[in-house]
Structure formats: structure tokens, C-alpha cells
Amino acid sequence: MSERTIRGDDDVRTGHRVRTGVVAVITAGSSGCGREIARALPVWDWAIVIVYLEDQSKAEVTVAEIHAAQGNVVAVRADLADELDVQRLFKESAAAFSGVDVIVHTAPGPASLLYRYAERHVRSRGAIVSVPGAEPVPPTIAPRLGERGIGVGRAPPEEVLSFLDSWRRPAPG
Numbered sequence: 001m002s003e004r005t006i007r008g009d010d011d012v013r014t015g016h017r018v019r020t021g022v023v024a025v026i027t028a029g030s031s032g033c034g035r036e037i038a039r040a041l042p043v044w045d046w047a048i049v050i051v052y053l054e055d056q057s058k059a060e061v062t063v064a065e066i067h068a069a070q071g072n073v074v075a076v077r078a079d080l081a082d083e084l085d086v087q088r089l090f091k092e093s094a095a096a097f098s099g100v101d102v103i104v105h106t107a108p109g110p111a112s113l114l115y116r117y118a119e120r121h122v123r124s125r126g127a128i129v130s131v132p133g134a135e136p137v138p139p140t141i142a143p144r145l146g147e148r149g150i151g152v153g154r155a156p157p158e159e160v161l162s163f164l165d166s167w168r169r170p171a172p173g
Contacts, residue, residue: 019168020045023097025089027051027080027114028107030059033131033157037104038062040161042071044168047097050075051089051107072097086113090121101126102167104160111135119144127151127167129160 024041028034029050038048039062048066052059052075059075066073074096078085093100101123105111111130115137118128128150130136137145137152145152155163 019170022046022101022168023049023093023099024102024104025049025051025093025100026104026106030055030062030075032106034104034106035062037106037160039065039069042066042069047072049093049096051078053077053079080107080114081110083113086117090117099123102164103128105130105134106157108133112138115141122150125149127153127164129153129155129163131155131157131160
């Protein structure tokens, strides 16, 4: 696939610059709030990596729905507690879309490997947001993300899109 770069485009409604061409990894992206978030992102011209573990058919349905909405999406099966799977998640994301800009973590269970690899692989000035019920970014990793300009947040599922919308609208300057 072609290389994607974050662009700044004008929002027709407001005239402000917004980030487009973003690559977002959504854990548990084929079900629940992860699925709803993933299905909302194509309107922003974001590429999506759906992370699933057990239900490949649900992932395929979600991918088909996003494709039908003219979205650019791939699904990657990964156990976030398995280091080789997390390595492969970032490698496959980079192969499909040349990198990762945003992580939306909605999956329950351990995520320390996800955040450790995100620290190295999320592009500078990216963002990471987790929902309650998903492990937050550990305090040992958050400062290093901040040094690279990566925004870190926690939001209830219904506020994740608002968090991402604020991130995609960088302050003028």
C-alpha cells in the first residue's frame, strides 16, 4: 500500500487545520466500543488497524463495514499479552500503512507490552487513549511518551472520539 503521512487539511465547517492521513490501531476493534470507534474514523480519512484475538468472523464483518464506508482498514489477530504478537501487530501496521499515529486501547487485560512497543513505534506527536476497563498507560512510560510529544489520555468510550477530535485539531502556532 502507499505510504501515508499525516497531513493538515482545512476543516470545511470551521476553517481550522485538522490532521488527516492518520493511522489508528484500535484494540478490541471488532466488538463493543472498539468497533464503534473504528467505524467512526473513516470520515476523518484515517486508516484503521482492527486488533482482535478470538473472533475472526466479527473482525471480518467490521472490516467489510469500514470498507463499505470507503475506509482503509486491516485486521490483525494479536494477543496483547504475547510479545511476539505485539511485535507483529506493529510490523503489520507499518507494512500496511507505514506506521502508527494513534492507539485506542479498549481491550480488557494486560497491556504493558502494547505500551512498551507503542513507546518505540507510535510516531512523534501521536496519541494514546484508553477506556476505563482497559489498562491505562503506566506512569513509568507516560513521561517518555510526553518527551516525544505523544498525547496520553483516558476517556469513557462515549468520549474517545471527542478526545481524538481535539487531538486532530492541533493548536495554531
